[in-house]
Amino acid sequence: MLEQLVSALVTVVLGVGGCLAYFYGSNILLDRLFPASASNDMAAVRNLKIQSSVRPWLFLGPALILLTVYLIYPVFQTIWLSFHDKAGTSFVGTANYSWAFNDSQFRQSIFNNFLWLLVVPAACTFFGLVIAVLTDRIWWGGLAKSLIFLPLAISFVGASVIWKFVYDYRGEGQEQIGILNALIVWFGGDPQVWISLPFWNNFFLMVILIWIQTGFATVILGAALRGVPEDTLEAATIDGAGPFKIFWRIMVPQIMPTIIVVWTTITVLVLKVFDIVLTMTNGQWDTQVLANLMFDWMFRGGGDFGRGAAIAIVIMLAVLPIMIWNIRQANAEQKGGH
Amino acid sequence: MWQRIRLEPSRFALHFAVLFIVALWTFPTAGLLVSSLRDKDQIAASGWWTALSTSEQSSQARTKGNADQVEKDGRFVIAGNLFEGDSAHSSLSAWGTNVNKPGANLPGATAELGSGQTLTVNADGSYEWGSATAFPDERGRRVFYVSSVPPRFTAENYETVLFSEGIGRSFVNSLTVTIPATIIPILIAAFAAYALAWMKLPGRGFIIAVIVGLLVVPLQMSLIPLLKLYNATGFLSKTYLGIWLAHTGFGLPFAIYLLRSYVAGLPKDLIESAQVDGANDFKIFRRIILPLSFPALASFAIFQFLWVWNDLLVAIVFLGSGEDQLVLTGRLNSLLGSRGGNWEILTASAFITIIVPLIVFFSLQRYFVRGLLAGSVKGG
């Protein structure tokens, strides 16, 4: 144990030190090889030129290599794998895709993912907006926001434990220790096994992600709301607009770009959601989603990389529009100068 | 500000609404915390919201066996106390000898058990079991009783999970994964961000576009190819170095994106005047950019820390499941299975796994929020 701590500390020092050594060393080497204070001016100018054309790559190098190895290469490799059999050896054409679209589990996952996409970003944005507006006008709003924000720091697995406890089920007539069933019984209803109620259980899983992500929406939308010019609002009040009208007609349109950012960020997160489903139901009771299905195909029963990769590509295709939109936004910003 | 605009419904309703939402959001976590501190029998017997009230429990105990019988006035008697070695109970309100009627008799009553046997149990748990003939069985008989148990809070659950459920070990493993996986990407991204913001290089726009694109690539895409790659290299699979690099790779797009937008926003004069003074880019980076970017670096550090600490997928794929590599999220996931109904273990374990992120989060919330804003509300 202690050994591991020591070796961990040593490796931290080595890893970080190695990184630093690379940046220091390579830059100093560059300065030495092509000294800016060369004997004659011609050489100095040439060296400076070389320096300034090489140095950016020294700075960028490690990042580019890591990005290539860990993200870019895998994307192409996954595309390639999705056209091959389970061991990744022989070409099978589009068999994995045609399998997927005929597979009931896959269709179930698509349907569920669609539900998630429909509900979670909308709910987070809605609650985020409401909470941001409400907390902004009370003296303890900061504290309230912190508490709502708190789940954002909790892991999906931790959150799953928390919510499993909320949804806990005991047979009828027994003392319920899950708060949801306790409430139901208190109001005179029958306790339910929430996570295995087909269709509705999807929503009980979504609640977890909404619970986690609403804080994120609150903070960002709150900041945007505070940026809405005061005179616009005052003008509207003078015109006799009611609070709801002000909210929907003036505030929401003003912060629309931010709402889109929140919406798309959560959308991407939803497509990748894996831990919650794995720990709560592992896709049983019709709660399967693409990310968990992919994990299942990759590693269960000997593993099938072809089908796993095909599912990954489907997830990738789903985020593609957002990716393109993001890139266009970034490009537009660049052209506008920074 | 628009707080001044009078809004109906009234202030009271507003406070109430916020209070309600906050309660909704904090209740689940509160349940976890309270439960983790309760006695394990009580967690299973009553809801955590009743933690402060005395609960009624049915329990069972076994009398002593024939080794302890004494002959008294021609009768054989076994006497003792049901509460022996059990400090949680002090009195019982009913008792019985049939499992289906655990509360059939009142304290002090004597029950006929047939074949000349009688049993008396008192409120303090003491009992006298009499028989006309010698008791034949080595083993005593079961006695069921109903007792009220005062609320009991304990740190035992934490002791259990830390030292015998492996949570303590996993805590160290999580730290081993998280710390380097937070620091390394910061360094690499900071240099890259500076290059992309202030240095002249061909294809800069293209590189930025690629990075923005990579922001949303699902990391699931990378799992199989990286497993194969690690397999081919041999030295990276199932090692800490392997997972540090993986987390670095996955964290870089966001890190570069966040830091670049911050660094690009630094005053141009500052950098230009340094250049005029003859400082090269490396010097400028060290002397000016790095110190000025501290808030952005801190924001990213918090993000990356939370993300790595809370990650399950990357850990189960790139690290082993042995004692020396299983991280907290993985451990918690396996406890969810093997200790599925033992809420005392689950709640305490879950609380340990979330306590570090909560501390980081609360002490550095300012930076965290700033990072969120910078990362999302680009350009406003």
Place this chain on the structure above:
Amino acid sequence: MKFRLALGAAALALTLTTPALADLVFKPGEDARFNWASFEELKKVDLKGETLTIFGPWRGDDEKLVLSILAYFAEATGAEVKYASSENYEQQIVIDTEAGSPPNIAILPQPGLLADLAAKGRLVPLADADASFIKDNYGAGESWVGLGTYKDKDGASKFFAFPYKADVKSLVWYSPENFADAGYEIPKTMEELVTLSDKIVADGGKPWCIGLGSGGATGWPATDWVEDLMLRTQTPETYDKWVTNEIKFDSPEVTGAIDEFGKFAKNDAWVDGGAAGVASTDFRDSPKGLFATPPKCYMHRQASFIPSFFPEGTKLGQDADFFYFPAFASKPELGTPVLGAGTLVSITKDSKAARAFIDFLKLPIAHELWMAQSGFLTPLKGVNNDAYANDTLKKMGGILTSATTFRFDGSDLMPGKIGAGAFWTGMVDYVGGKSAVDTGAAIQKAWDEIK
């Protein structure tokens, strides 16, 4: 700064804890039940400085048991033994082998999954001597050898997995004292079992506790039920054909057995927590209902390993006992079939220590030490049966030997994607309300897709 503080605190706290391997439970040389001579023999193998990594299915209390056995191997040979498991071990072992960092030894209860791994070239064949050892020294040796023989990458059949530890599945657990209190008799036939269940309901109780929850493997306990009922309604030949899919999953023979299971699990009156609770209750928690006051149920059908999950201090034979899951009196031609299972030990990364470990498993001591604790049955003939921890285990051995038909757990023999996938999820869907015919058809479809 904070991290370093936390690190320091954690280090302080954790240096106090014990190493992973347990101390020796039984002191070598002291207990005559054990074959210590074989332990002394083992000491000749010197593996100092070698590390042996083992991946197995046992977690929680079972993990403590396996660690106690491994401790003897480590003690005798000087090797450092590291054991790991995972809640999703069926997936984890695939990840580990694909990542190129497999453990030396992989222990799995599913021959089907091992066959998949062997076909991908992830397993190292064992020696011919190992196969002939099993054949000569295990009861019904031939069938055990068959269980560990799979086709390798090139399609050649080789012996890959060494069976170690058997389980009898056809058992119904109960509390004798609860039966006595309520005046119930142990049923001798399936018909009597049904009558008893109805009687318990009439008395206001619930006869059964059934839990299918098992993390990523949720649903497997139901497959055991179906297999047991398959053996009680169909001939062993039909069972064998079902396992190889010569008889389709949606054929009436199979759906009939599924519906027999449904009579128990889908019957709100018969199951604690109702049919809805069945799939969501963890199998490790479900037997605890037997010991509640008042009891949540009277009977629990589960394999011989389940006492590991009984409440602490439960005395087998006294607090809890079992009876044979009976056969139908109306089908005398089927005799008294028994369903069994076992774990198989295979080498995923060859080393001297790995080979030595396989040899270790041939020694009586490797079996007796676990027998003497709990939940372990072995077909190895050379062991001292007195080593069994209690009469209950001995009685289980009896069930194994008196069976007219013995069949290995069918789901474990099916391809991993079915036996450790579609069959499990199918049963969860079935308990959730799907019909047996639809369930069978869905599983059959999954099977067709992997052909």
